[in-house]
Amino acid sequence: MRREVETIFSLVVVMDELASEQYRARMDALSPKERMARCTAMLKWSRDVISRQVTSELGPMPTTRLKLEVAKRVYRSDAFVCQLIDEALAKYSG
Numbered sequence: 343m344r345r346e347v348e349t350i351f352s353l354v355v356v357m358d359e360l361a362s363e364q365y366r367a368r369m370d371a372l373s374p375k376e377r378m379a380r381c382t383a384m385l386k387w388s389r390d391v392i393s394r395q396v397t398s399e400l401g402p403m404p405t406t407r408l409k410l411e412v413a414k415r416v417y418r419s420d421a422f423v424c425q426l427i428d429e430a431l432a433k434y435s436g
Contacts, residue, residue: 392416395415
């Protein structure tokens with residue numbers, strides 16, 4: 343049984359390496375414009391995921407507040423930026 347598990351693990355590692363190589367080759371083949379478009383799409387996807395999490399936790403809200411709440415999560419490791427976002431939220435909330 344142990345030998346079978348080791349064999350399966352080895353296959354998974356090889357498959358992962360092959361997939362990584364293929365991914366890198368495809369990314370290297372992209373033009374700068376295509377790379378930027380891909381980065382932009384990934385950023386939008388990430389913000390959309392966070393937006394759904396915020397909405398799920400806090401409920402529906404105006405677009406401006408949602409953008410600020412998302413920004414607060416994106417920049418939560420930067421105290422200065424979070425302070426600016428909190429100030430904007432306080433002004434927005436009235």
